[in-house]
Amino acid sequence: SLDPKFVLKRLVASLAPPKSVRLTIVDDRIVAEGEAPDTWIDRARAAARQLSAGGPVFDISRVRDVSPEARAAEHWQAYVSRLSAQPGIIVAEQKVRDGQFYIAGLRDPLAADPQSLLSGTQVDPARVHSQWQFYQSLEPEFVLKRLTASLAPPKSVRLSIVEDGIVAEGEAPDTWLDRARVAARQLEAGGPVFDISKVRDVSPAARAAEHWQTYVSRLEAQPGIIVAQQRASGGHFYISGLRDPQAADPQALLSGTGVDPARVHSQWQFYQSLDPKFVLKRLVASLAPPKSVRLTIIQDRIVAMGEAPAAWINRARVASQQLSADGLSLDISKLLELTPQELTHSRDAIQAVDIFFDSGKAVPGPAQLPVLDKLANQLKELAKDAREAGVTAQFMLTGHSDATGRETANVSISAARAETVRALLKKRGVDPELLLVRGAGTFEPAETEDSRTGSSANRRVSVTVTFH
Known part of the structure; x- marks a missing residue:
């Protein structure tokens, strides 16, 4: 029978396996495991070939040959x-x-x-x-050893393997760097990358060039300076560009850079920077703001705050318009017009004067003529002082009436009284362009009154002063 159990028994009887070999049935297959000399393995192979004709598989692959x-x-x-x-x-x-x-x-x-x-x-x-x-291996560890032997790096340079590449770090003179560059080019043909970018050239010429680049970077970082061209040639350094007069002094910036000032040749063209800090300085110099005005930079805008005379505000307004053409902003919206103290005193004195009228009359009586003369002189003096302060004074003549009679008549006579005073002041040399008139009727009384008797205090022309 080819039943695996019977075949196993016959194999054990015929092959007589040594104690180091075990025969078992695994999934209808007969498996031999263990160690045996090659003579026994040869017999087992012959039995396996015979069984391959139709019997179960006899697997001897797990028997180790222990022959010498x-x-x-x-x-x-x-x-x-x-x-x-x-x-x-x-x-x-x-x-x-x-x-x-x-x-x-x-x-x-x-x-x-x-x-x-x-x-x-x-x-x-x-x-x-x-x-x-x-042969010469391209394994990084062998290339590293050969580079170390051939280049003899100074103590200030360290060669190491980083991600299958060779990296040099430290400081070395240019002569060593030149030899290292040659070696790096040779390795490009198929060896690992030799990176010498982290080795700093410490030769005098390289140090000088490094210091020069530090100085150029310092210049380029300065507001108001534009470096257009720079180069090193024959141990000398040349630089040119644009400089705002308000910017830092390029010569002063050489301090601490290690660059010999005698070897630097500079050529700077004048220009006006639009940097807000420089614009602010120029505005302060040209506008000369009064102490009551503060110019500051807020989010790249120049803002004027405080109080100033109208003339200064007008100059600031012109400067703002000029700056807007360059894309800059001078904000004067927060400025308050400042009236000079002497004008304030004159204004208060004038506004305290009233021209009085008899009941039903539109022309002041003879007793008011000296008052008119004095008022005319005050108005002319204030108009002159205002012009000198850079402002324009205007005078509002408001006619009033008492409460007797009809309101329409009262409004008419109050307006007539204002017109009369205007004419009398014009006759006394006051510029009529500065005189405005209005009739208030009984609506702005100086004092309360009995409508039957009226009040002489309300039959008047008052003066209000404004500055522009």
């Missing part, structure tokens, strides 16, 4: 695997023949010694025949 030759071959393969794993060693060919072992390939001189790797493998060194050809 097999053990030696196993140790040899372990050694070959150890060599193949070594950086800088390439195994090209290996074989076993007549109890001897042969191996050939490529080896970097910096790689591990193949003879020393035999230690612990149980391979007899006397039976090993090696042939290694010289």
Whole structure:
């Protein structure tokens, strides 16, 4: 019968496996596991071939050959695997023949010694025949060793492997850097990247160039300075561009840079920067704001706050219009018009004067003529002082009436009284363009009154002064 149980019994009886081999049935297959000499394995292979004609599979792949030759071959393969794993060693060919072992390939001189790797493998060194050809490995660790040997970097430079590339860091003279650049170009053909960008050139010329670039960067960061061109030539430095007179002095900025001022040749063209700080300085210089006005920068806008005479506000308004054409803003909306103190005193004196009229009359009586003369002189004096202060004074003549009679008549006579006073002041030399008139009737009384008797205090023309 080809039933696996019967086949197993017959195999055990015929092959007589050693105690180190166990035969079992696994999924209708007969499996042999363990260790046996090659003579027993040969017989087991013959039985397996016979069963392949129609019986169950007889698997002897798990039986390890423990004959001396097999053990030696196993140790040899372990050694070959150890060599193949070594950086800088390439195994090209290996074989076993007549109890001897042969191996050939490529080896970097910096790689591990193949003879020393035999230690612990149980391979007899006397039976090993090696042939290694010289080659230079591109493994980063070997390239690093060769670069260190050939370039002899100064103590200030450190070579290391970073992500399969070789990186140089530190400081070195330009002569060493030139040799390192040549080595980097040679490695570009297929070796690891050799990065020397982190090595600082500490030769005198490089130091000077580095200091110069520091100075140029300092200049470029300054408001009001525009560097148009800069170069180094023959140990001298040349720079040109635009500079606002309000900007920092380029010569003063050389301090602390390590650049020799005698080797610097500068050429700066005048220009006016639109930087708000410089515009503010120019406005302060040109407008000369009074102490009551403060100019500040708020979000790139120049804002004027405080109090100022009308004339100064007008000048500031012109400056604001000019700046707007350049895309800048001078905000004068927060300025309050300031009336000079002497004008205030004159205004108060004039506004305290009233011209009085008899009941039903539109012309003042003779007693009011001296008052008119004095008032005319006050108005002319104030108009002159106002012009000198940069403002224009205007005078509102308001006619009033008492409460007797009809209101329409009262409004008419109050307006007539104002017109009369205007004419009398004009006759006394007051500019009529500065005189405005209105009739208030009984609506703005100086005092309350009995409508039957009226009040002489309400039959008047009053004066109100305004400045523009």
